Amino acid sequence: MNNGSEKSAFRGWWILALSTVAIALTGPGQTIGVSSFIDEITTDLRLTDTTVSSAYLVGTITGSLAMPAIGRWIDRRGVKFTMIIIATLFSAAVVHMGLVQNLTGLIFGFIGIRMLGQGALSLVSQTSIALWFDQRRGLAFGISMTISAGMMATAPILLTALIEAVGWRWAWAIAGSVVFVSIVPATAIFMADSPQSLGQHPDGQAAPTADSGIRKPQYTVGQALRTSAFWVLTLVMVVSSLLITGLTFHHFALMTSSGLTTSQAAAIFIPQIVGTIGAGFIWAWLSDRVSARILLITSQISLAAAHISYLSVSPGFTAALYSLLLGVNGGSIRALTSVLYPKWFGTANIGAIRGVATAFGVGASAIGPLVVAVGFNLTASYSQLNALLSIIPLCTMVAAAFIVAPKSPKERISSGPHR
Numbered sequence: 001m002n003n004g005s006e007k008s009a010f011r012g013w014w015i016l017a018l019s020t021v022a023i024a025l026t027g028p029g030q031t032i033g034v035s036s037f038i039d040e041i042t043t044d045l046r047l048t049d050t051t052v053s054s055a056y057l058v059g060t061i062t063g064s065l066a067m068p069a070i071g072r073w074i075d076r077r078g079v080k081f082t083m084i085i086i087a088t089l090f091s092a093a094v095v096h097m098g099l100v101q102n103l104t105g106l107i108f109g110f111i112g113i114r115m116l117g118q119g120a121l122s123l124v125s126q127t128s129i130a131l132w133f134d135q136r137r138g139l140a141f142g143i144s145m146t147i148s149a150g151m152m153a154t155a156p157i158l159l160t161a162l163i164e165a166v167g168w169r170w171a172w173a174i175a176g177s178v179v180f181v182s183i184v185p186a187t188a189i190f191m192a193d194s195p196q197s198l199g200q201h202p203d204g205q206a207a208p209t210a211d212s213g214i215r216k217p218q219y220t221v222g223q224a225l226r227t228s229a230f231w232v233l234t235l236v237m238v239v240s241s242l243l244i245t246g247l248t249f250h251h252f253a254l255m256t257s258s259g260l261t262t263s264q265a266a267a268i269f270i271p272q273i274v275g276t277i278g279a280g281f282i283w284a285w286l287s288d289r290v291s292a293r294i295l296l297i298t299s300q301i302s303l304a305a306a307h308i309s310y311l312s313v314s315p316g317f318t319a320a321l322y323s324l325l326l327g328v329n330g331g332s333i334r335a336l337t338s339v340l341y342p343k344w345f346g347t348a349n350i351g352a353i354r355g356v357a358t359a360f361g362v363g364a365s366a367i368g369p370l371v372v373a374v375g376f377n378l379t380a381s382y383s384q385l386n387a388l389l390s391i392i393p394l395c396t397m398v399a400a401a402f403i404v405a406p407k408s409p410k411e412r413i414s415s416g417p418h419r
Helices: 003-007 012-024 031-044 049-064 067-077 079-097 103-132 137-153 155-166 168-190 221-225 228-249 251-256 262-267 269-286 292-312 317-345 350-379 382-389 391-401
Strands: none
Touching (some): 031 049, 031 137, 031 155, 031 168, 031 228, 049 103, 049 350, 067 103, 067 350, 079 103, 103 137, 103 317, 137 317, 155 168, 221 228, 228 317, 228 391, 269 317, 292 317, 292 382, 382 391
């Protein structure tokens, strides 16, 4: 390695930008993007809403099962190679969605876009950010969460416009092409596996410090899974993923039952987007300054408050408040999980560790719509259902109240817990 590499411009900010764009372009594999196509798919393939929802459930859960293996692969092969492969396969899976002719093809399509988009591409992108930032990781993820959430919020608008202009099949093809062209060439040019591979250090430091992530404890997957901190953090993520996805999937039914028109219900997504963007930056920024315990508890308070606020939802401010609180929870959880896993467990095996957590989160997002649907059938009231669902984040708050950052594997005997 030449001496000039030490003096070259810090690559981390370019990689942050690239990874942020990659996260945003997972939109066609996220519920917010797929929802734009549901009516067309249901009509053209002559399937019922229940059948399509079930296919989505199967595809999401099946895709989530691959996350631990994909995480280990990212750690072993590096983020540059794996991002190129994952983005290429994801773009192909998105194009495939425009070619499906029957239920079988639809299920395989859902497996592909959920596993490779919502799961793998998000995972490798967040892993790259974690590797390039340490002391400024909260700021980096705050910027990334804010920009990617804002960009992803445009997915339904852009995809709906594409569908109206060229039809749903060509819309999938164009979306897949945009993913490939936007990510793959840029990754080949700008991405690097780690700062050390370019003779640089996290955060652009001139040299590693005593607090640098290089010298922090590096957990194996097995060691991470034996800590209570991993499971509490993952539990909080799972609860948010399950409930937010469930409520978002049934958003229009929830809103219209409270007196909103369809157009008013669509407009209520705006406060949720605002909450997601704002909370993503604030909670990520605070993660470097405030106890994780407090941040996790306040995040769950926002979710419980969203469920309770639904009891008084009507057109206007109360509906906007409900939506805003859901967005705050979604943005804060994304930020905290992005920051805390590498902060607590190191970056040597972060892909594999986050792969396990992501499998649970993606699986929960698949079950959420079913939980809300079955709950409504049992209660016959969305208000009663939301009152009952508010108990879940309240219970998670109790678990979060007792969370402590894990000790180094070598310090478990000699050191006490630290926050």
